[in-house]
Amino acid sequence: MDHELILAVRDVTYRYPGAVDDALAGVSLEVGAGELHAVLGPNGSGKTTLIRVALGTIEPRHGAATILGRPAQAWAPRELARVVGVVTQREDNLFPQRVRDTVSLGRYARLPRWGAESGADRAAVDRALARCDAQHLAARWVWTLSGGEYQRVRLARALAQEPRLLVLDEPTANLDLRHEMQLFELVRALVERDGLAVVLVTHHVNLAARFADRLLLLADGRPVGSGTPAAVLTPESVARVFDWPVAVASFDGRPQVTPQRQPKDDP
């Protein structure tokens, strides 16, 4: 692989304090520059725990996570924010805010403690807004945005961090078809044109199959499959992970999963 390795999670096991079972066991994940890697699994399969281990928020019992070759836990929050941008599932603004101000918060880790924003910071915010096609929203209040606009703005804030790695946690959870596709096309462009490494956490099998270069399929904190979408998404593996019978067909050279109807009991 000629991509520079950005994130490497090797054979990690994690158990929450007081829990009887491992939340993660023997999970590995490698993401290089210019690569979109999806972490796929049903709710509660350990996706979020894996991200927390990968970003050094929690320490694995076994195995290791490194970012740019350095242990994830060794990064101070400020340093890490210059390398990794995260779009979380939820956030709630305590105070009303304008779009440009919220995107500017992406520069936090790059500003001196007492100094003001420089021209370079403002330029980075402009670039991020432009990249997400959100310049025209800059003066709007965040609470007036539609769901799709809001996610683009939050993505712009992560881009204003000028990261090497982007972590997206269910970025299209509440979006309709058009806005969902728009956002994924944008993320794909960031991977291909800007060489970003992207980890996409989702339970949307078909979107992951459509846009990801590689997939990690998780069930109960255990890896079920890892590799290209075509290699990982078989009717058996998907049915096992999501506990529902499915059919898999190919579309655009990518596997697409259709859930089967539940057969009715014969009288």
Place this chain on the structure above:
Amino acid sequence: MKGLALCVAAVVAVLLAIVLGPTHIPLADLATSDVVRSLRLPRAILAFLVGGALALSGAGLQALVRNPLADPSLLGISGGAGLGAVVAIALHVTNPWAVPLAAFAGALGAMALVYRLGIVGRGGVGLDSATLLLAGVAVGAFAAAITTAIVSLSDATQLRNAQLWLWGGLSGASWETVGLLCAYAPLPVVALLASARSLDVLALGEEPARHLGVAVSPLKRRVYVAASLLTAAAVAVSGVIGFVGLVVPHAMRLLWGHRHRPLFPAAFVGGGALLALSDTVARVAVAPRELPVGIVTALVGVPVFVLLLRRWTTS
């Protein structure tokens, strides 16, 4: 321009506090008057500093507990200070520093207790905002219960003194108290100002803030301790003065927005101006007697707040 207008308002408030008073002093004699030099001037400055400290810590605490209704008195600090002061009054300690010192000790005790109760999680490092708020309310209520018990068992003079103290007053102002506050306040004030930008990020929530590079736990500890120390000192020299810490930050948020860099200095100046003005009213309104200044801040602050709130919600 807003900043200039606010500073002019503050200067006018302090000047009024010097010019106006129960004894009439002709303008020509102001500079040479003993009353002005040893009573009105230190009192005006003290009112400004205390009001500023209360408003600044209110602004910080609102961002910390992520609740726009937070106020220094909600975190139990005023309750602890009140208890300390009433104990000193009930014990008939005659030293003039006894009440402020006892109030300060009570405030620190309450602050330590609330802080300890606010720490949750197995690591013992996380200061949980919601728990902190609830612990503050609980500790404050408990301290108020004991305070009331002591007050109800004391004789008439003590009762009156305690009651006056509990509603706040700046009659104890002197150059010494001004000097003390000037020496003490800069450290917590600077700690809060240094946290301003981090608090902007924290307003998004703890997890997003962490991902944007904020060391969340140290930030919360720093802001809590700084705001509490500032409140404790203000309460110790002036008694319990309500609404300044709630109303002023809100008014300034309406004018300056929610970025804490400009907000914090504005809250300090605005709080100082409001308390200097309120104290003048307290001294003059029923002269030769004096109203507790906390009553004036409540009577002035609450209607202003309601007006601002209505404008805010209708626009």
